[in-house]
Amino acid sequence: MENFPLVLIISSIVKILIVVHLLLIGVMVMIWAERRVSGWMQDRLGPNRVGPQGLLQPIADGLKFLFKEDLIPDHVDKPLYVMAPAMLLVPALVAVAVVPFGSAITVFGHEIPLQIADINIGILYILAITSLGVYGVVLGAWASNNKYSLLGGLRSSAQMISYELTLGLGIIGILMLTSSLSLRTIAVEQGAYPWQWNFLIHFPAFLAFTTAMFAETNRLPFDLAEAEQELVAGYHTEYSSMKFAMFFMAEYMNMIVGSAVTVTLFLGGWHFFGLENMGGPVWSGLISFGIFFVKTAIFLFVFIWVRWTLPRFRYDQLMNFGWKFLLPVALTSIVVTGILWITTNSRLIVGIGNVVSAFIVVSIVASLLVMKTPKPAIQDSDNRLTPSALDAIE
């Protein structure tokens, strides 16, 4: 046990407590923000009665969920039915362990990095843990013993498997230039100024990664797993009370973790024009945490913004988009980054080359698709596009 000094244990416990609570509070704030922002975008009010600006609404909702009857239908597979919400929630909570949410704080002469665990293979760990999330959806859908649930689960698993590839391939360019899998190293390497951050060097990969992330979190425009008009509520149709709430918490937690990972990988982590180095050893740590927090919050706003802007994809469009556009773009980005980095060793040329090559690939694929003129697998009988009007909470 002498390998584990007391400071490390205590600081780890404190960090875990803070991060988990931040996540839980973040989920509540996100639910409130989603409803308020959607109200604002649709020119209505949204919840504004409980507490100032309706801020206490998520707490009221949470209490309501807790005190509702926990109904388990007769026809379900009970062990898997009970386990499924936890199977979705746990990966979301565990994945945040390797995300660095600030530089370091020095307390009582000990430098404490603002990260729960800095492991060598951080980004692989994230990919591994997030790939577990699909089990919650699939098992919950199967255990519900309901055709709508099963259809939602099948759609969701096909979608998650397809977009996971893009998610993994999109980060390889970064790994080549950073030559490390540790999230902290990736964040540190990016430097203080926005034009040094990875999203400019790997712009196509950044777009592909972000889109794949939207698909992984099952958000609109990718929410075919719970398309209300077609599948009642998808994989969680049979769930009620706190189990249903856990599905929702997992979705929002995945969004928060995904945003934090994107900020770390592509948007410079806690760097912002050298502001993170101001102040003493304590203040610089707190400021860096604040910068990271604000960046994540902005990215979360983009999540909501996209949800209430874009209508849902049709299933064949979703698969075409994933396999014929995102995957080639991510693959090209790897090849181009590798070749240009070895030959020129200049980030500027890699960045330009990436954009140009992605443009060429997308035009080639698009022209091939146009030449083949495929008939849509599902005919659009009515051309009206109806974005989901159902509020997620209700």
Add this chain to the structure above:
Amino acid sequence: MEFTLKTFIFYGFALMTVASALIVVTVRNIVHAAFSLMVTLFGVAGLYVFLQADFLAATQVIVYVGGILVLILFGVMMTSERFDMPIQVKGHIERGQLFLGGVIALALLMLLLTVIANTPAWKNLTDDGTELPPTTARIGELILNGQFLLPFEVVSVLLLVALIGAALISRKEVRD
């Protein structure tokens, strides 16, 4: 052997792996078996971590737990009409089959026991407090500069062939 936190966690993972593997082969419901297999594969990944093979552990989870097993579950749900049908053996089992199966299982057990007995030092490399360098860099060097370049390329070509074959078999003829 001294009993530290590490050994405690190790036995936790070992128990998890063995118990869930037993459930996989005994349970009748195929989805329950698949779920249990997930726990087994996860436990094996934990054991890899104890062997200082962090890259292998993460890859195990990504490839087997997150990829292959999900595809198996997907296939089971998608293809079979009665996916909740219990697994059962039709008819009776021949004596010869039982005997052959038993012999093969025993031979495998003997092989594994020999490997375990012949491995010289069962000790944790970081017990003396030294930190090992990241395994990923070493793996990359061995694969791309070192002795494993040819096998690596051969395996990737093999996988490519399998991929194209799968696409060809599952592809429907498009006539328009």
